[in-house]
Amino acid sequence: MAVVWKIKDRQWGAEKKHLECKQATSHPLQGVRERVLKHAEPSRDKKTKTAVQSNVVDPLSSVLDGPDPLSDLLGAPDPLSSRMLFAGSQETDKMIEEEVSPTDSRHKTWGQYRQHILSNFTTTGTLTFTSSFLQPSDSGVVKTQTAITERHRAQGMSGSERLRARLEQMDTLDEAGGGGNTVREVGGLTQEEFTHRLVALRKELTQAWHSDQRVKALKIAIQCVKLLSLSAPEHFYPSKFILVMEILDTFAELVHQRLKHKFQIENFEGENADLINLEAQETARNWFYKVASIRELLPRLYLETALLPCYSLFDPEEAETGLGRLSRMIRGLGDPLIAAYARMFLCRMGVSVAPTLNHYIAESLQDFLHALKQGLWPEGEADMNMGEDRDALAARVFGPPLQWMMQCLATRAHHSHLQKVLHQCEEGEGLGQNLLVSAVLATFPHNFVALQSLSITQLIAGCSTPGTSQHDLLCSLGRCVNQAAPPQSQHLTLLNAVWKLVTRIPDTSHYLTTAGVWLEFTAKHFSSLEVNTLLGDVLKHLGGECSPDHLHYPALLALISTALSHSTDPHSLYSMSNFLGILSVFQRDSVGAGAGVTRGVVASLLTHHPGPLTDPTLVQHLLTLSGALHDSINALTTDDERRQISQLIISFIRQVNFGHDFEQQLDFYVNARAAFSNLDSVLVALIQCVCQLGVATWRVMRGQHSGKTAAFVRACAAYCFITVPSLTATTTRLRLYLLSGSVALLNNCLGQGDACMKAAIKEVVEVASCEESEVGGQLTDVLPGLVNNLSSMLVATPDPPDASPPLYLLRGLTNAVRSHPWQKDTDIQCILSISLLHAISAATQDDLPYHIHSVEGNDSLYGGDPQVRQEAESLCSALLEDIVSHMQGLNGVQEKRCGPLALALFWCMVTWCDLSQPPLASLLSRTWTLLSRYLRPNSVKLTKEWVSQRSVQLKDQVLVQLVRECLR
Numbered sequence: 001m002a003v004v005w006k007i008k009d010r011q012w013g014a015e016k017k018h019l020e021c022k023q024a025t026s027h028p029l030q031g032v033r034e035r036v037l038k039h040a041e042p043s044r045d046k047k048t049k050t051a052v053q054s055n056v057v058d059p060l061s062s063v064l065d066g067p068d069p070l071s072d073l074l075g076a077p078d079p080l081s082s083r084m085l086f087a088g089s090q091e092t093d094k095m096i097e098e099e100v101s102p103t104d105s106r107h108k109t110w111g112q113y114r115q116h117i118l119s120n121f122t123t124t125g126t127l128t129f130t131s132s133f134l135q136p137s138d139s140g141v142v143k144t145q146t147a148i149t150e151r152h153r154a155q156g157m158s159g160s161e162r163l164r165a166r167l168e169q170m171d172t173l174d175e176a177g178g179g180g181n182t183v184r185e186v187g188g189l190t191q192e193e194f195t196h197r198l199v200a201l202r203k204e205l206t207q208a209w210h211s212d213q214r215v216k217a218l219k220i221a222i223q224c225v226k227l228l229s230l231s232a233p234e235h236f237y238p239s240k241f242i243l244v245m246e247i248l249d250t251f252a253e254l255v256h257q258r259l260k261h262k263f264q265i266e267n268f269e270g271e272n273a274d275l276i277n278l279e280a281q282e283t284a285r286n287w288f289y290k291v292a293s294i295r296e297l298l299p300r301l302y303l304e305t306a307l308l309p310c311y312s313l314f315d316p317e318e319a320e321t322g323l324g325r326l327s328r329m330i331r332g333l334g335d336p337l338i339a340a341y342a343r344m345f346l347c348r349m350g351v352s353v354a355p356t357l358n359h360y361i362a363e364s365l366q367d368f369l370h371a372l373k374q375g376l377w378p379e380g381e382a383d384m385n386m387g388e389d390r391d392a393l394a395a396r397v398f399g400p401p402l403q404w405m406m407q408c409l410a411t412r413a414h415h416s417h418l419q420k421v422l423h424q425c426e427e428g429e430g431l432g433q434n435l436l437v438s439a440v441l442a443t444f445p446h447n448f449v450a451l452q453s454l455s456i457t458q459l460i461a462g463c464s465t466p467g468t469s470q471h472d473l474l475c476s477l478g479r480c481v482n483q484a485a486p487p488q489s490q491h492l493t494l495l496n497a498v499w500k501l502v503t504r505i506p507d508t509s510h511y512l513t514t515a516g517v518w519l520e521f522t523a524k525h526f527s528s529l530e531v532n533t534l535l536g537d538v539l540k541h542l543g544g545e546c547s548p549d550h551l552h553y554p555a556l557l558a559l560i561s562t563a564l565s566h567s568t569d570p571h572s573l574y575s576m577s578n579f580l581g582i583l584s585v586f587q588r589d590s591v592g593a594g595a596g597v598t599r600g601v602v603a604s605l606l607t608h609h610p611g612p613l614t615d616p617t618l619v620q621h622l623l624t625l626s627g628a629l630h631d632s633i634n635a636l637t638t639d640d641e642r643r644q645i646s647q648l649i650i651s652f653i654r655q656v657n658f659g660h661d662f663e664q665q666l667d668f669y670v671n672a673r674a675a676f677s678n679l680d681s682v683l684v685a686l687i688q689c690v691c692q693l694g695v696a697t698w699r700v701m702r703g704q705h706s707g708k709t710a711a712f713v714r715a716c717a718a719y720c721f722i723t724v725p726s727l728t729a730t731t732t733r734l735r736l737y738l739l740s741g742s743v744a745l746l747n748n749c750l751g752q753g754d755a756c757m758k759a760a761i762k763e764v765v766e767v768a769s770c771e772e773s774e775v776g777g778q779l780t781d782v783l784p785g786l787v788n789n790l791s792s793m794l795v796a797t798p799d800p801p802d803a804s805p806p807l808y809l810l811r812g813l814t815n816a817v818r819s820h821p822w823q824k825d826t827d828i829q830c831i832l833s834i835s836l837l838h839a840i841s842a843a844t845q846d847d848l849p850y851h852i853h854s855v856e857g858n859d860s861l862y863g864g865d866p867q868v869r870q871e872a873e874s875l876c877s878a879l880l881e882d883i884v885s886h887m888q889g890l891n892g893v894q895e896k897r898c899g900p901l902a903l904a905l906f907w908c909m910v911t912w913c914d915l916s917q918p919p920l921a922s923l924l925s926r927t928w929t930l931l932s933r934y935l936r937p938n939s940v941k942l943t944k945e946w947v948s949q950r951s952v953q954l955k956d957q958v959l960v961q962l963v964r965e966c967l968r
Contacts, residue, residue, distance in 0.1 A: 005876035006914035007841045123236035127194045128187045202247045209254045221251040225299040231337045241341045252306035259284045281314045308353045319353040323360040336371040344401035347408045361409045372432040406439040434463045441476035446484035453486045457497045471510040478517035491525050512555035523566035532576040553597040564608030574618050583621045612657035627675040646681040691743045717744040717752035734763040791839035796852050806868045830886045833879040834904045841912035844872040899934030902927045915958050
């Protein structure tokens, strides 16, 4: 016989239980801190403890004896950082020697110069390699028959004998580095083959050194440097210089480490210490004597420069003296290109051995400029592989050494020395002046360039010789004054002088790039009127190039971003005609799909706009641009790109705000729905915004709508009801139907609210029929929450006027749950049925637990009609029968699933049932038996305690008797 569900009357006032506030006597993290300290204290040192202390007093940790556990974790050493620090400490000395510490973000380290040169100076022609070590028959095995090793000293060789042996080796050393008839020349090498042979020589040098063949290592270094004596092909010479410098660095490092080892006499005591120190100095000077005996200038110059750090081991002053001497020795190199890179290497080594000196740098700079006046290479000499104009090639290959020398000078020279260099620019001519001005702008401090900006502008105007183009010089000057502004009295004069040069730039792309740099200066130091004037000149300059095929969208995007991000009053720009004219260029039909430029324009406008978007013209521009983004999506668009576009459009929609003009706001949402119909996430955002608009209207009217506002909120409800079906995800449709119906009921739009609730009930069946992948998770995790929200809303939703019998909407939801063919191996129907038992029982109370503002609930409409209670008990009895039947059908292993279901049913019966009915009391006792069997003892104990407390609170004798008899 089926059990009939009887609903008891609830007393909401008696069931209210106010929370009691109690004073805390212990810190909430006290126990956690004690456990952390117990495990972490042995491994922590004193330095770590002091490192995490803070001057700010934390109110939570102030009651503790020390810092809280989270702060303790901050003091623990990072194993990855420690390992990186240990690995990096081994190379610190070498990095200090190789790189200049930049004082400006524009300055490059030697490693950055190396990468730049190797990647930009390449050749497709053939190269010639001269060496006596890399022969075709050479196996690469290092021979040691003639080596003078340390074991000779152990065998009793005297000092004179060792000297004689070394002289014999020196006799075999050809100062020219060729070794007589053993030198071989290999031609027709590609760049890759040439590089491979240099790498092999570097390895052989290292092997020879470690096998005590130091004379052979010196010969290899000499022959590698001799490769720099041939400057052709000029466009590959910088890369060849870098490759040879790596070999030279390796050799110098080996020599320096050997001498450094000899000078370490801390472990020697007594009389032997002076002898060893004297011998170490003799060894060090012997290396310089070997280098001085080299006959040719170029190898002798490079090797002595590479060994300059060795002077620091016995006489640092000789290194400082040697810098000036070596600088003057470079004058003996006749080829300006070879001399330029030799000076570059000298300055690189000089900054490591004498960081405070700069006279040799200034001297090298003067010699460099003087060499440029003498001519770069003989007239008529041609390089068929360079593929570019000779002047342009000269500017490219002479740029790196000049900029490195200027950078070394700028980082350590006083402004007076820099002023002298600027005077050299004024006195220079031709390519030298062009390169010098470019180097000044690239390396000198921003504040110095800003003070001399007017004179530099005049120099740029006179740089007509091919080399660094005028627009590049103007861009460099603009970047400098954007970092450090010149005196305010010079702002207008400088801008007028520069803009005269900018307007004469013939190439449109170069013009727009330069205009973008100086637009930043204008926006920072002038008003929006000047910015608008400059943008007007840009539009005028574009002139006849307004067709979609010739417009330069990236450059125009940069102009918009610059104007918005740096303007002192960006809001006024949106009313400027020229700024809006730039925006009008980006029309939907003009922007290519996938170019990314339209996205950049929209992102820039949204990022830099101060506050909400209120200007209708600007909103229309953004709507058009966003529509172009939407239309650019096709079948090849990736999910991530689709998500990014959707998020950008949503940001735009949410930023539009016309204040209290709600009708204009709704018109915008209508236009947006038509423009973005293919993006579900955007439609979801639109529905949420319209619901927010309906709530805002309710707040303004305080729930008392006039005829106009009532029609407006009904239009909002209709907008949502029409838009939701176009969405793909069923769970999203269900949530939005529920949201839209709630807002409609709040505004007393009962017809629209009923329609939304009916549609939501239909969506429950759709969600139940979907696969779990479409739902976005497991059905048992998603659907119960949705049905709970819907049924809770239906408790306060009144029945339609023509509804018969009562509880029309709840009965429809109940039928939907009961009639759907659920899977046999799930408990979801049982879970949903228990949720409906709660909702139906609450909806039949004489006083509903909650109401919707200004909406009469079923308790007022039916006025305690017994038919409502009868209909509700009938529905609940049917649901209860389904629940009991399902639980009885769980056998074997599946019987364990009865525990959670029995607990949920037990709570529902205790809360809503009239337990004075014997069938219900008997069912409750059986339910208690099930949950006692399959739940954990702790959960059973807590349940019993809660029921006991509830029986005492409500003074329910039936519940007290139940606790006494059944829940034993």
